[in-house]
Amino acid sequence: MATMKLEIITPESIIYTGDVESVIAPGSEGELGILPHHASLMTALQAGDIKVTVNGQANSYSVGGGFLEVKDNQVTILADSAVNS
Amino acid sequence: MPSTREIRGRIRSVQNTAKVTRAMEMIAASKMRRAQQRLMDSRPYSDAMLNVMGNLASQTAGVDEQHPLMTKREVRNIQVVLVTPDRGLCGGLNANLSRFFLQFVRNQSADISVVAVGKRGRDFSARSRLNIKADYIEIGDTPSAADIADVPKTVIESYENGEVDEVYLCYSQFVSTTVQQPTVVKILPVEPVELDGSSNVDYIYEPKAVSVLQALVPKFVEMQIFQSILESIGSEQSARMVAMSSATDSANEMIQDLTLLMNKVRQASITTELLDIVGGVAALEG
Structure with a gap:
């Protein structure tokens, strides 16, 4: 299955980095799902859960607001704070 | 000249300072x-x-x-x-x-x-x-x-x-x-x-x-x-860390200098005592 690179970064550390199959994030205008080869995108995030699928397994991270950038099949999430939940 | 006792006291105090700075260096x-x-x-x-x-x-x-x-x-x-x-x-x-x-x-x-x-x-x-x-x-x-x-x-x-x-x-x-x-x-x-x-x-x-x-x-x-x-x-x-490391070094140097001084003072006092004794014996014999 096609994958893309995901990075979840907070001011203190890198929370997650790796190849994933899909990301669902709480955008400022509502939830948005991102699949591999998404067009370049930039949005603000509200506090909420980021759902990540890796090898068919779902993982979830709680973030307290931030930004999401998609570029060249790479998703970068700049979160104010984040924990694996 | 300070007495050996005074010098020994100073050495001890410098040693204590060195211990403190050494600890601070390691913590830093x-x-x-x-x-x-x-x-x-x-x-x-x-x-x-x-x-x-x-x-x-x-x-x-x-x-x-x-x-x-x-x-x-x-x-x-x-x-x-x-x-x-x-x-x-x-x-x-x-x-x-x-x-x-x-x-x-x-x-x-x-x-x-x-x-x-x-x-x-x-x-x-x-x-x-x-x-x-x-x-x-x-x-x-x-x-x-x-x-x-x-x-x-x-x-x-x-x-x-x-x-x-x-x-x-x-x-x-x-x-x-x-x-x-x-x-x-x-x-x-x-x-x-x-x-x-x-x-x-x-x-x-x-x-x-x-x-x-x-x-x-x-x-x-x-x-x-x-x-x-x-x-x-x-x-x-x-x-x-750098400041405390150099403080520890200077303290150790000071301890060395003081130890040298202490030995000299002790030597001097032994020499004076010996001279006194030799002088006393000479006077008795004379």
């Missing part, structure tokens, strides 16, 4: 490693943010409604966020930063207010009769971004309500273990970062480029202040 060394690690950990975030900022700024360059934190105004009042350690005993670090800061303040024609992060800076500003707008002390050796969130909040507030027209950040930049560079940078109004063309991407913005920028600019200020505090902590610990 381990804290320095932590601080350096945190500095490294925060770099990806700030790099990514700089990138995003640069992209956004070029996208929104033509837009009329500028972000309030990016609008330039005539400069009448300046605020300086002075980031210093809480404690001393770290060599010339504080003195260098204070001198640098004062120099900067003297070169400004506008009115200056200070937001002091750290006791040293607060006390120094108070001594220099500067107007202290707020102070944040005892933030600890490992503050999180949330711990210091009040600092950017104060600064942004005073900028937004027109109290100040420019904000600078003054701190010791961590260059290496032996080099810390006093630095001052302008953080408000936020100036768009120039990017080389390669990283310029056509994004889809959700909802609009301007509103993403609205949310990003305060974060950018926060990030810069957080980064400077991490730099300052790294500088503090490494400066202290």
